[in-house]
Amino acid sequence: MPSFKAPKLPGSPRLAAILGILALFVVVAVVAGTPYVRQGVENALLAESEAKPAEKVIDPPAPLFTLSDVNGRSVSLTDFRGKWVFINFWASWCGPCVVEMPLMEKLNQTMKNDPFVMLAISLDDAEPVKIRQFAKELGVSFSVLMDTANVAREYGVTSIPATFVVNPDGLVVAQAQGAREWDNPEMVKFFRDMMETAPKKD
Structure with missing residues (x-):
């Protein structure tokens, strides 16, 4: 199972500004004590962490x-079933998650004529209406789903x-693992190549 090979999100004033604004969400989440908070805070601090090698x-x-x-x-x-499904686990209090969401949308629009579906599964404890507004x-x-299971x-x-x-x-x-520049041409090529080289059914 290959890991994605694409540039990590670059450090930039824009990225730093976004993470600074989103720090408030992290603080609120810590007070709420959600099960993913500790790791979420670490992700916000390590926005440019490398991907873990695939097994x-x-x-x-x-x-x-x-x-x-x-x-x-x-x-x-x-x-x-019969389509390629892109599943992203995220939360509104996770800085890198929020930064990559608009990039995911660009990839989603690029692939809109392909058998490709994008799903974002939120780990937030907030009411769905709040996450809907956030999205x-x-x-x-x-589609943004709530991970209640x-x-x-x-x-x-x-x-x-x-x-x-998922194929x-x-x-x-x-x-x-970690945020990606999903709209990068290399990433689009990754998906195109994966689709083209997949075994065809009779």
């Missing part, structure tokens, strides 16, 4: 799930952001 294993089946999105609609992974302010159009644990997520790609057969074929 040398056969592509495993993606853990199935059914969750509600921020609009109350039920969404199941099996709804997208709206970020300008994202892809510990799906992150099923995927072995220990820190966020964490991203997984049309329901297997996890790629993963990434």
Whole structure:
């Protein structure tokens, strides 16, 4: 299972400013005591952490799930069988997560004519309506789901952001730990190549 190979988010005044603004969300989350807070704070401080190397294993089946999105609609992974599914675990209090969301949206728009679906699974304890508003302010159009069933644990997520790609057969074929420049041409090429080289069914 390959790990994503793309430039990490660059250090820049813009990135630093965004992380500074989002520090408030981290403080609020610490007070709330959510289960991912400690790692979330570490992620905010280590916005440019390197991706963890992928394990040398056969592509495993993606853990199935059914969750509600921020609009109350039920969404199941099996709804997208036959498509490539991009699954991103994130939270509003995680600085790097929020920084990469608009970049994910750009990738989503680039791939809109492909058999490609993007899902963002929120680990927030906040009410869905608040996360819906947060996502709206970020300008994202892809589905945002609420992790009310510990799906992150099923995927072995220990820190966020964490991203997984599930192929049309329901297997996890790629993963990434940490934020990425999802709109980078190299990243788009990564997905195009993966789709083109995938075994074709008769």
